[in-house]
Amino acid sequence: MKTLLIAKREYLAFVKTVGFWLSLVTLPLLMLGSALIPLMMSRSGEAPQTVAVLDLSGQNLTPELTGLVQARDPALKAIQMSDAVKNDTMARTVASSMAKKGGLKVAPLPDGLSATMTRDAAEVKISQLMSMESPPVTHVVVAYLTSGPTPRLAFDLWSAKKKGRLENRLGDDLDALQFRYAAQQQGIAPEVARSLQETHAEIRSLTPAIAAAKGDKGASFRENLKENGPRFAGVIMSYITWMAIFSSSVILLSGIIEEKSSKVLEVLLTSAPAGSLLLGKVLGVFMVMVTVAAVWGGVGMGVFGYSVVFMPPDAVDNIRTLLGLIFAPHQVALMVAYFVGGYLMFGITFIAIGAFCESQKDAQAIMGPIVIVLMIPMLSLQAAMMSPDLPLIRYLSWFPLFTPFLMPLRLMEGAPWWEIAATLGGMGLTAWIMIRLGTRAFMQGALGNGKFSWRTLAGLVKA
Numbered sequence: 001m002k003t004l005l006i007a008k009r010e011y012l013a014f015v016k017t018v019g020f021w022l023s024l025v026t027l028p029l030l031m032l033g034s035a036l037i038p039l040m041m042s043r044s045g046e047a048p049q050t051v052a053v054l055d056l057s058g059q060n061l062t063p064e065l066t067g068l069v070q071a072r073d074p075a076l077k078a079i080q081m082s083d084a085v086k087n088d089t090m091a092r093t094v095a096s097s098m099a100k101k102g103g104l105k106v107a108p109l110p111d112g113l114s115a116t117m118t119r120d121a122a123e124v125k126i127s128q129l130m131s132m133e134s135p136p137v138t139h140v141v142v143a144y145l146t147s148g149p150t151p152r153l154a155f156d157l158w159s160a161k162k163k164g165r166l167e168n169r170l171g172d173d174l175d176a177l178q179f180r181y182a183a184q185q186q187g188i189a190p191e192v193a194r195s196l197q198e199t200h201a202e203i204r205s206l207t208p209a210i211a212a213a214k215g216d217k218g219a220s221f222r223e224n225l226k227e228n229g230p231r232f233a234g235v236i237m238s239y240i241t242w243m244a245i246f247s248s249s250v251i252l253l254s255g256i257i258e259e260k261s262s263k264v265l266e267v268l269l270t271s272a273p274a275g276s277l278l279l280g281k282v283l284g285v286f287m288v289m290v291t292v293a294a295v296w297g298g299v300g301m302g303v304f305g306y307s308v309v310f311m312p313p314d315a316v317d318n319i320r321t322l323l324g325l326i327f328a329p330h331q332v333a334l335m336v337a338y339f340v341g342g343y344l345m346f347g348i349t350f351i352a353i354g355a356f357c358e359s360q361k362d363a364q365a366i367m368g369p370i371v372i373v374l375m376i377p378m379l380s381l382q383a384a385m386m387s388p389d390l391p392l393i394r395y396l397s398w399f400p401l402f403t404p405f406l407m408p409l410r411l412m413e414g415a416p417w418w419e420i421a422a423t424l425g426g427m428g429l430t431a432w433i434m435i436r437l438g439t440r441a442f443m444q445g446a447l448g449n450g451k452f453s454w455r456t457l458a459g460l461v462k463a
Helices: 002-015 018-043 062-070 074-084 089-100 119-130 167-185 190-197 208-212 217-261 264-271 274-308 313-326 329-355 360-386 391-398 403-412 417-447 454-462
Strands: 049-055 104-106 139-145 153-159
Touching (some): 002 018, 002 274, 018 274, 062 104, 062 167, 119 153, 153 167, 217 264, 217 274, 264 274, 274 329, 274 417, 329 360, 329 403, 329 417, 360 403, 403 417
Parallel strands (some): 049 104, 049 139
């Protein structure tokens, strides 16, 4: 009973404050803003950059180079799209958006540049133009032939300051232009050279389930979603578990340090056993987290339910398929069990540590090694996402301190039931040991003036 009273006190201490509800509202808004601001910036990007073409090769490359630049003209793409789907309102909206985005536009050669000048003279003139405060063009593409027994096409891509490089946009197309030129020098017709260059092997990634779809793109996508979706969902759940456990443990640590410094902790210990006080605090913060999850989850489900109305039926079916795999009753129950076990282990550990600390500065010195240990499962998630059944990942998931962070991913991949039972048992045993040790440490740290040390830890184990 006293445990529940302590939990109620901790819970109300949070939810009665204005700051709690402000943070509950503002944090999702900040997260939404961090996602929308880059999107808005990309949509309101700078005006298309202008590109002039200077052909010094004598191969009449100006039309082809101009075509390569025009292919990246967003206004031209928008016009083509609107012509192809004149009756599609959504497509016209996309076309209008594309026309506003930054891209490349062909510009006439600035004064002083001509196809009859030498390359050295062109370099001097272009360098002067690009160094101007407001150059007439933002880029100049210079085409020429290299010297030697086997001439090759070469390109100098000039850019004004802070305007980026053209290499990332035109590099592949210029390589293709050189390929066709070399083929022509070997007597291969341009049409044949283009056909050879555009020839690619037909490659399909198949599994028995995808192969059974027999070319049905929708069915293949759903099967691919069934096979790979749970893996990505497992990684996300592992990160959420880590952040939730770590943030709640830090809250417990800060709260216990504050109560110890203000002598409130000593008063509480006179009216409740140490074990009840310890578990009550852990339970109270857990209920705060449940409240946060309920509010955010409710809002998220409401927004999702509203947006489903505007989604295509195929997209809705795919989402239902993925959610059915992730939120199967046994999956949810197991993930909750792993979360509760991890929360108990680390929450009690942080409270016990806080009982030995007089200030946040003392806690930071102890927190360093713990944070390093907590980072190990997070660092291994990248490898786990590619191969969840790696031996190292399996061994790490059996270690009780890492179990709550790595097992959600392995659950999604279908971990054997004996491993699930073994890891739950190991985590439960570790949590029980930490509760016993944490209660002793809590009493010693809260009522005594000793510091946390190896000798103190050894004494707790022997007691």
